[in-house]
Amino acid sequence: MRRMHVAFAMVGVVSLFGLAGCTTDPGVSAPGETETTEAEGEWFDQALFDKQYDERGVTPGGPADEPYLQHINAEMVDTSEFASDGAKKGCFANASLSNPWRQTGWITMNEQLKELQASGAISELETRDAQDSDDTQIADIDYFIAEGNCDFFVISPNSTAAMTPAVQRACDTGKPVVLFDRGVQTDCPVTFIHPIGGFAWGIDTSEFLVDNLNKGDKVVALRIAPGVDVLEHRWAAAEKIFGDAGITAVDYFSGGDPTEIKKIISDELAKGDVHGVWMDAGDGAVAAIEAFEDAGLDYPVMTGEDEMSFLRKWKSTGLTGLAPVYSNFQWRTPLIAASMIFAGEEVPKEWVLPQNPIPADELDGYLADNEGMPDGHYAKFGGENLPGFPKIWQERRIP
Known part of the structure; x- marks a missing residue:
């Protein structure tokens, strides 16, 4: 699935803007190697460690029954400069659909898209799948910029450093950029959406x-x-x-x-x-x-x-x-954030979503709630209140 046009007929910021998926950077050990490089020690950041340690204990703001709209220690930003009427076209540069976590999220995102199309907020979401390639995703973002038909950009970066210049170029268009899942080394996006980390x-x-x-x-x-x-x-x-x-x-x-x-x-x-x-x-x-x-x-x-x-x-x-969780329901949030931005509503600059593991005493409940779902499904997918639930996820309909 290299190129996808998704269109239906239905009318925190930290210094390293950083935060799952599979990719490699040049000079780092390849999958299957048994030893890591000394350079990987550079990823430890005591301040970020302490920040995320504390955020685990924070009661998030937002609707109690809609975790994909909750946020932790949010600094809200004014989006009134983007306020405008009419349905907007989104352009989504996706790192990949190469693992079950991303596939589950993609299904959920498309069900959320249907809702926003029905409300008149979004017209379509043109999507390009980079298939876990930095070079491909850079070309995808540059294609969207050159095409000139995007009202907003959604980007889930393939890797951190390599994607930073391309994300910055998208920001430089003046169109709102919504970053989610993984981070880059610029804080130019209007909002960066991710679980705690x-x-x-x-x-x-x-x-x-x-x-x-x-x-x-x-x-x-x-x-x-x-x-x-x-x-x-x-x-x-x-x-x-x-x-x-x-x-x-x-x-x-x-x-x-x-x-x-x-x-x-x-x-x-x-x-x-x-x-x-x-x-x-x-x-x-x-x-x-x-x-x-x-x-x-x-x-x-x-x-x-x-x-x-x-x-x-x-x-x-x-x-x-x-069962640790990298909240899969985050795939709903970028499109909702885009609709909020064009409505001129405040959004968190760093939109930190809750990230709560499943302990043994909650296991039976999540098994019951997800009975009939395929093995590749993620229990905390957050799409239970979307119209396609549960059939779309049970049948694993990947657009």
Whole structure:
């Protein structure tokens, strides 16, 4: 799915504007390599770590039953300069649809689009899929700029540094830019939408493992890919907390490939005991669990994600687990934000959405709420009040 035209007939800012997905930057280890580079230590930021640590405990503002409209410690910005009547055309430069998390969000975004088209806020959303390529996404953004038919831009960057100049060029058109999911190194977008962030994920998951393991125990950390800020922040936080607690952690890039994940775990089990498994994304979590089953060993303490395949395996095995969340409902928020901007309403400059893990005592509730959903679905997708629920997600209709 390289190019998509989505049109229906229905009438915080921080110094590194940064924050999941799969990509690589030049000079960083490729997926499958067993060692990381020293440069990755540069991703740890104590101030951002502390900020996200505290945000985990903040009660968000906004509607209690609409988490995709909630915000944490928001600095609101005036958008009156963009106020205008009529339905607007959006141009969406998407990093990819290459994993279940992004596919789930894309389905939800399109259902939200239908609602905004019906209300007359948005006319269409022209979308280009970069297929996990920086070069392609840069060309996509430049295409939209040259085309000159975009009333607003929505961008989910493929990677952080490489995409910064292209995002800046979109801002320089004077049209509103809405950034979400991953960040770049400019604060020019009108709003940047994301859950609390990678450090929060890393804190939640590593503290859970530390609380359920003993000093000297071994954890295998499975990482998707280098060079994406939210993923690097997850590991930077976990690595610090494991080190402080005396937990031995070895990390590998798996590319999210179940075969590679099973091989990594099997190889580590052949060396000795593995007491915990930490993941920076839940893709392939079931494969990691199956490696222990294949070896006839007890299940590890494990963190996965709110993907249904992991939640169901967690329930069936009874392992000690936690499902961290990188709130998938954020895919609704960019289009709502665009409609607010053209209505001249204030929006958060850094729109920080809640990001609450699923603990064991909430597992049964999320399994019940998502009964009938495919394994690649994400429990906290936030589309329950959209007209297509539940059929569109059950049938996995990817536009």
